[in-house]
Every structure is written in C-alpha cells, then in structure tokens.
Amino acid sequence: MTEMVYGAAPVKSGEPVLPRWWRTVDKWSLSCILILFGIGLLLGLAASVPLAERNNLPQFHYVQRQIVFGLMAFAVMFVVSTFSPLMVRRMGVLFFFAAFLALAMLPFFGTDFGKGAVRWYSLGFASVQPSEFLKPVFVIMAAWLMAASQEINGPPGKSISLALVLTIVGLLAMQPDFGQACLVLFGWGVMYFVAGAPIPLLIGLAGAVVLAGMVAYNGSEHFARRIDGFLSADVDPTTQMGYATNAIREGGFFGVGVGEGQVKWSLPDAHTDFIIAVAAEEYGLMLVLVIIALYATITFRSLMRLMRERDPFIRLAGTGLACMFGVQALINIGVAVRLLPSKGMTLPFVSYGGSSLIAGGLALGMLLALTRTRPQGEIGDHFLRRGHGG
Incomplete structure (x- = not known):
C-alpha cells in the first residue's frame, strides 16, 4: 500500500539496471x-511532402530522416534516464x-541558411543548432550552482548563475534568436524562484527584460517586424502567420480530412515551426487538444513527482527542465494561433529537426532520471522520520 500511495519502492540487492529502470521510471x-513522436511522424507524412518535392527529393525523405533522428533521440533519452542524479549533474x-x-563560436563559424539568423553549424550532411543542446545542460548547471549556494559556506551560486544566463541571453540575442533567449531566461527564472529568490529582485529582472525588449525593438529590424506583425489588427494572408491562422480556422473541430489540407503547400516551415497548423487543418481542434493534453501530462506529472523530493539539486533541475519543456510547447502553439509573436521555435518531439529531437531526448532523459522513484528520497519520508523521533 505504501508503494501505491508514495511511489517509493525499495532497491533490490543486485537488481539489473533495466528492470530497476522500468520499475522506477514515470511510465505515464x-x-x-x-x-507525441508518433503524432509528429503522422503529421510529417503530410507536411514534409511538398518540401521534398520543391527540393527534388523523394516524397518521404524528411519523414525517413525524422525516424532516424527519433531513434537517436530515444536512444539518448533511454541511456540518460538510467543515470543517477549525480551522473546527470556531472554530464550536464x-x-x-x-x-x-x-x-560563442557561432558568429565566426556558423551559418544562417538564408533565414537571416546565424543559429546553425553546417556539417554538410546535416546541421546542428547549439542553442537546442545548451538549454537542458544550462538548467543542470544553474541548478547545481543554486543548490550549492544553499550550503553552509557555499559559493555565490545564484550570482554566478545570473551572470551565466545574462551572457547566454546576450549571445542568443546577437544571432538574433529572441525566442530561445526568452525560454532560457524563463527556465532560469523559475529555478531562481523555487530556490527562494527575493520578490523585489524578480520584479527588477522583469523590468530589465521589458527595457531590453524596447531596446531590441528600436535596434533590430527583424525583431520590430515580428512585433509589428503581431500587433497589427489585420493579418497579411500571404505571410506565414496568415496562412497558419487561415488553416486553423478552416480545420474547425474535426478537420478537413487526412491529406486534404492546403497550408502545407504554402508554408515553408509547415513541418517545423507551424506543424500545429497542419494538425489543426487536417485533424481539427480535437487533435490539437490531445497534443496539449500530452504536454500538460508530462509537465504536471514531473512537477508532482518533484514536489516530494528533498534534494535541492533534483528539485531545481527537474523543475527547470519540466517548465522549459512545457513552455516551449506553449510558445509554439501560441505563435500558431497568434497569441504570441513569431518566435521560430519548434514543437518538441512533433516538429521535424535533428537538433530539436536529439536535444529533446537529452532533456527528457535527464527529466526522467530525476523524477524516478528513489527510496527515502522524498521529503515526506524525511518528515515522517522526524515525527518518529528519528
């Protein structure tokens, strides 16, 4: 009964890694x-065909690549999810x-692939976006620093993490990639709040973000154009936002039918940033709600399991990873329905992209590792022992 209620199972002596992993991992x-990955492949079968035809490639070229990337991502996720929190911290x-x-080296060796933002390294056969991999490992680094600062005579970890996040946000803004910069800052802010940051400091940081946004609006034509398009009362039907908005409207509750959608022929990023528009048009609001429910389940279940943890590093790192994962999905969907300005951000495990998938596998592998049930690793056990005079 105790295991059913609290989820804490004792470690069996000499138990193999795989059975122990299966018994302790969050199966939901x-x-x-x-x-989510299966839905991504289903949507990719429709969304990536026009792009393949435009590039004179086989119809399912991008779907096949997505399967390969997905296998790599799941391999990374499985291996990392078997790690102990100590191994997760060291690796991160x-x-x-x-x-x-x-x-940091992107301005010198990176490329923009004609999109106006230097975010990638071209490897010839593929490309790598460093910011995708930086997000999860920065969470681990920041959580380690913040947890260390709570120890007696510990280092000024919160101040160091603040310096790091400001440096990273500055490097991302230079690309420019304001979407990833906001996501990194949000993840750090959540961890800082959980670590016990003073409210005046958080208010001051929020004011600094608003001021930085005003400076970026006046100094970056790329940023200003996206904000103006978002604030405009009328949506240009020939823009990506216009096509996506129309597709979502046409889809209604149950969609226009599998393969019958038209937005994939108009949107160059239909298989990546605007994949949710393809889902809404062909399968309707019902599939979109299912996708939202899946992201919400992962995020809230992770947070609920982390609430019982007494280790500060596990709580902070897990919270940062879970919130960043959920908010990235929220931003992508919010952009498609015009609740947010265009960010150029993928939908985790659904959008096409090698860097996004493999980095997502790394992030969720670490999250699964941190949320595995551990004997006497919950804060409730600590209070229970204190109540018995232990």
Missing part, C-alpha cells in the same frame, strides 16, 4: 513522449561548457 510521461556540467563554447 514515457508513454506521452512516445505518442561537462556538456554545458561544450555547448556554451559552440554557441
């Missing part, structure tokens, strides 16, 4: 991740320095 979240800190260096 794992199932939701698999379903080491990978952070590599990802940070890759991000």
Whole structure:
C-alpha cells in the first residue's frame, strides 16, 4: 500500500539496471513522449511532402530522416534516464561548457541558411543548432550552482548563475534568436524562484527584460517586424502567420480530412515551426487538444513527482527542465494561433529537426532520471522520520 500511495519502492540487492529502470521510471510521461513522436511522424507524412518535392527529393525523405533522428533521440533519452542524479549533474556540467563554447563560436563559424539568423553549424550532411543542446545542460548547471549556494559556506551560486544566463541571453540575442533567449531566461527564472529568490529582485529582472525588449525593438529590424506583425489588427494572408491562422480556422473541430489540407503547400516551415497548423487543418481542434493534453501530462506529472523530493539539486533541475519543456510547447502553439509573436521555435518531439529531437531526448532523459522513484528520497519520508523521533 505504501508503494501505491508514495511511489517509493525499495532497491533490490543486485537488481539489473533495466528492470530497476522500468520499475522506477514515470511510465505515464514515457508513454506521452512516445505518442507525441508518433503524432509528429503522422503529421510529417503530410507536411514534409511538398518540401521534398520543391527540393527534388523523394516524397518521404524528411519523414525517413525524422525516424532516424527519433531513434537517436530515444536512444539518448533511454541511456540518460538510467543515470543517477549525480551522473546527470556531472554530464550536464561537462556538456554545458561544450555547448556554451559552440554557441560563442557561432558568429565566426556558423551559418544562417538564408533565414537571416546565424543559429546553425553546417556539417554538410546535416546541421546542428547549439542553442537546442545548451538549454537542458544550462538548467543542470544553474541548478547545481543554486543548490550549492544553499550550503553552509557555499559559493555565490545564484550570482554566478545570473551572470551565466545574462551572457547566454546576450549571445542568443546577437544571432538574433529572441525566442530561445526568452525560454532560457524563463527556465532560469523559475529555478531562481523555487530556490527562494527575493520578490523585489524578480520584479527588477522583469523590468530589465521589458527595457531590453524596447531596446531590441528600436535596434533590430527583424525583431520590430515580428512585433509589428503581431500587433497589427489585420493579418497579411500571404505571410506565414496568415496562412497558419487561415488553416486553423478552416480545420474547425474535426478537420478537413487526412491529406486534404492546403497550408502545407504554402508554408515553408509547415513541418517545423507551424506543424500545429497542419494538425489543426487536417485533424481539427480535437487533435490539437490531445497534443496539449500530452504536454500538460508530462509537465504536471514531473512537477508532482518533484514536489516530494528533498534534494535541492533534483528539485531545481527537474523543475527547470519540466517548465522549459512545457513552455516551449506553449510558445509554439501560441505563435500558431497568434497569441504570441513569431518566435521560430519548434514543437518538441512533433516538429521535424535533428537538433530539436536529439536535444529533446537529452532533456527528457535527464527529466526522467530525476523524477524516478528513489527510496527515502522524498521529503515526506524525511518528515515522517522526524515525527518518529528519528
């Protein structure tokens, strides 16, 4: 009965890694991740065909690549999810320095692929977007610093993490990639709040973000154009936002039918940033609600499991990863329905993209590792022992 209520199962002596992993991992979240990827492949069968034809490639070229990337992502997710929190922390800190260096070198060795923002390294056969990999490992780095600052005579971890996040946000804004910059800042802010940040400081940081947005609006034509398009009362039907809005309107509750959608022939990013518009047009609001429910399930189940953790690093890192994952999905969907300005952000595990998928596998692998049930690892156990005088 105790295991059913609290989810804490004792470690069996000499138990193999795979059975122990299966017994302790959050199977609901794992199932939701698999379903999201399946939906992504289903939508990719429709959304990527026009792009393949425009590039004189086989019809299902991008779907086949997505399957390969997906297998790689799930392999990474499984391996990382078997790690202990200590191994997750060590790996995250080491990978952070590599990802940070890759991000810093983008202005010198990166490419924009004609999109106006230098965000990628071209490898010839594929491309890599460092910011996708930096997000999850930065969460681990920041959580480690914040947790260390809570120890007696610990380092000024919160101040160091603040300096790091401001540096990263500055590098991302230079690309420009304001969407990823906001997401990184949000993830850090959530962890800082959970770590016990003073409210006046958070208000001051929010004011600084607004001021930075005003400066960016006046100094970046790319940023100003997106904000003006979002604030405009009329949507240009020939823009990506116009096509996406019309597709969602045409889809209604149950969609126009599988393969009958037209937005995929007009939107160049239908298979990536605006994949939700394809889902809404062909399958209707019902599929969109299912997708939202899947993201919400992963995010809230992770947060509920983390609430019982007494280790500060696990709580902070897990909260940052879960919130960043959920908010990225929220931003992507919000852009498609014109609740937010265009960000150029993928829908995790649904949009096409190697960097997005593999980095997502890394992030969710770490989240699954941190939310696995551990004996005597919950804060309730700690209070229970204190109540018995232990």
